Amino acid sequence: xxxxxxxxxxxxxxxxxxxxxMELKPLSVVVLDAGGHVIAFExxxxxxxxxxxxxxxxxxxxxMLGLAGxxxxxxxEAQAYFMAAVNGVYGGQVVPVPGGVLLRxxxxxxxxxxxxxxDTSDNDAAAALAGIExxxxxxxx
Amino acid sequence: xxxxxxxxxxxxxxxxxxxxxMELKPLSVVVLDAGGHVIAFExxxxxxxxxxxxxxxxxxxxxMLGLAGxxxxxxxEAQAYFMAAVNGVYGGQVVPVPGGVLLRxxxxxxxxxxxxxxDTSDNDAAAALAGIExxxxxxxx
Amino acid sequence: xxxxxxxxxxxxxxxxxxxxxMELKPLSVVVLDAGGHVIAFExxxxxxxxxxxxxxxxxxxxxMLGLAGxxxxxxxEAQAYFMAAVNGVYGGQVVPVPGGVLLRxxxxxxxxxxxxxxDTSDNDAAAALAGIExxxxxxxx
Amino acid sequence: xxxxxxxxxxxxxxxxxxxxxMELKPLSVVVLDAGGHVIAFExxxxxxxxxxxxxxxxxxxxxMLGLAGxxxxxxxEAQAYFMAAVNGVYGGQVVPVPGGVLLRxxxxxxxxxxxxxxDTSDNDAAAALAGIExxxxxxxx
Numbered sequence: 407x408x409x410x411x412x413x414x415x416x417x418x419x420x421x422x423x424x425x426x427x428m429e430l431k432p433l434s435v436v437v438l439d440a441g442g443h444v445i446a447f448e449x450x451x452x453x454x455x456x457x458x459x460x461x462x463x464x465x466x467x468x469x470m471l472g473l474a475g476x477x478x479x480x481x482x483e484a485q486a487y488f489m490a491a492v493n494g495v496y497g498g499q500v501v502p503v504p505g506g507v508l509l510r511x512x513x514x515x516x517x518x519x520x521x522x523x524x525d526t527s528d529n530d531a532a533a534a535l536a537g538i539e540x541x542x543x544x545x546x547x
Numbered sequence: 548x549x550x551x552x553x554x555x556x557x558x559x560x561x562x563x564x565x566x567x568x569m570e571l572k573p574l575s576v577v578v579l580d581a582g583g584h585v586i587a588f589e590x591x592x593x594x595x596x597x598x599x600x601x602x603x604x605x606x607x608x609x610x611m612l613g614l615a616g617x618x619x620x621x622x623x624e625a626q627a628y629f630m631a632a633v634n635g636v637y638g639g640q641v642v643p644v645p646g647g648v649l650l651r652x653x654x655x656x657x658x659x660x661x662x663x664x665x666d667t668s669d670n671d672a673a674a675a676l677a678g679i680e681x682x683x684x685x686x687x688x
Numbered sequence: 689x690x691x692x693x694x695x696x697x698x699x700x701x702x703x704x705x706x707x708x709x710m711e712l713k714p715l716s717v718v719v720l721d722a723g724g725h726v727i728a729f730e731x732x733x734x735x736x737x738x739x740x741x742x743x744x745x746x747x748x749x750x751x752m753l754g755l756a757g758x759x760x761x762x763x764x765e766a767q768a769y770f771m772a773a774v775n776g777v778y779g780g781q782v783v784p785v786p787g788g789v790l791l792r793x794x795x796x797x798x799x800x801x802x803x804x805x806x807d808t809s810d811n812d813a814a815a816a817l818a819g820i821e822x823x824x825x826x827x828x829x
Numbered sequence: 830x831x832x833x834x835x836x837x838x839x840x841x842x843x844x845x846x847x848x849x850x851m852e853l854k855p856l857s858v859v860v861l862d863a864g865g866h867v868i869a870f871e872x873x874x875x876x877x878x879x880x881x882x883x884x885x886x887x888x889x890x891x892x893m894l895g896l897a898g899x900x901x902x903x904x905x906e907a908q909a910y911f912m913a914a915v916n917g918v919y920g921g922q923v924v925p926v927p928g929g930v931l932l933r934x935x936x937x938x939x940x941x942x943x944x945x946x947x948d949t950s951d952n953d954a955a956a957a958l959a960g961i962e963x964x965x966x967x968x969x970x
Contacts, residue, residue: 487912490913608811732834
């Protein structure tokens with residue numbers, strides 16, 4: 407079962423609401439499907455213009471590798487040239503830091519990913535996770 | 548004055564509603580700002596996975612050239628090598644057909660663009676225009 | 689429901705067998721999932737070395753656009769600059785001719801695509817379709 | 830003498846079987862010829878969608894440089910900018926870690942490479958080597 411547009415909208419709204427509650431800077435949120443393709447995206451007023459690419463890069467790497475942002479960051483810190491090489495084979499589309507969150511179904515299969523950017527990476531991830539859980543889904547940061 | 552996220556959401560919702568009313572295939576809709584950067588995007592359930600890139604390409608060329616999709620298509624038909632060259636300088640990101648719609652303010656200044664894809668190019672443009680007008684903005688197809 | 693590796697193997701074997709039966713040149717066959725990602729590929733002995741990219745391009749465009757090779761070719765013949773622009777937004781990865789075959793489930797949803805190259809485009813498509821049907825799936829050339 | 834499709838299939842099957850025996854995560858395996866071109870590839874059910882690019886990058890660098898993954902990794906650790914530069918000249922297609930395995934004939938000439946990804950780099954390489962040897966060929970990890 408994939409992520410419907412209705413679910414994607416809910417994730418985005420709940421993530422943005424959580425950001426407001428946490429008093430974060432303006433956020434941008436993307437939801438990708440299990441193939442890494444964009445379902446929905448929103449950038450809040452006041453966010454920098456280039457935020458789509460950052461949000462997308464966090465989520466895209468998560469789906470393509472099956473590794474959430476925290477695990478990608480650990481690999482990048484342990485073996486920088488490996489993540490640089492991974493970025494090469496994926497056309498430079500991977501941003502390996504927290505804020506890339508895997509979406510899993512109840513059996514644990516990856517059904518997509520959420521990418522959040524705008525505040526610190528850890529706050530981005532916390533807002534995403536809260537948004538995902540409020541929307542009734544399982545996130546892995 | 549730019550396009551707020553609130554306005555972008557309204558444009559997308561009204562365009563999708565118009566598509567349903569016209570009984571079109573599932574649509575994908577992007578809204579870009581005056582710098583050609585993504586504010587919001589939605590892809591309806593059942594649309595092909597690659598629709599973000601097509602919707603984006605229609606809107607991006609519109610903003611970057613200050614020419615809506617219909618005018619770009621006319622230029623492509625009259626002078627194909629010119630639009631090919633344009634695509635070269637813009638990194639291959641331009642899709643010069645109807646469905647790329649300029650957003651103008653009341654003085655006529657370009658404040659962004661909408662890109663719609665999923666049905667015929669003419670139907671895509673008609674849904675976008677109706678959505679933009681229902682949202683209280685001025686569109687140029 | 690997606691295409692399992694077991695199904696992908698069967699499609700490839702049956703397509704190659706059909707090619708032998710039709711006395712075609714050595715074929716190359718790729719199977720992609722619903723997100724356009726490679727599940728399996730085989731290139732027969734005697735085929736040119738660059739065949740992966742051609743097979744992939746036929747199948748990739750089919751999935752990303754939700755249009756099989758024959759429909760892509762018709763669009764390319766009617767509006768060459770449109771398919772050129774589509775190739776730009778997909779990074780030059782689309783080969784819009786027969787031999788790109790959509791895989792559909794019983795409800796008609798696209799679950800992947802097959803790309804075949806090596807003989808004429810029409811023979812490539814015929815072998816693919818026979819292979820897909822022998823494997824118990826629904827193909828659209 | 831090159832690697833036939835029959836041999837490539839055997840390598841892939843035996844590598845996957847070894848992965849099951851070692852209880853590894855789902856693997857993806859590519860076999861390239863002496864020119865670095867894809868002969869065959871399989872991705873197991875449950876593997877992340879982007880695994881083709883990683884498997885390919887491990888094998889491609891091995892063939893193009895005539896250096897297996899372990900030697901590439903040592904070079905990357907000693908001189909990161911060199912492997913970054915190598916990736917520049919090869920279009921970002923090199924992943925310099927274990928799991929890229931050279932195939933040699935009995936005289937020691939390189940006749941292709943195998944790329945495996947899915948578990949740790951060392952386990953990927955061990956499965957590949959076992960698969961290659963069971964298939965009656967000589968591998969260098």
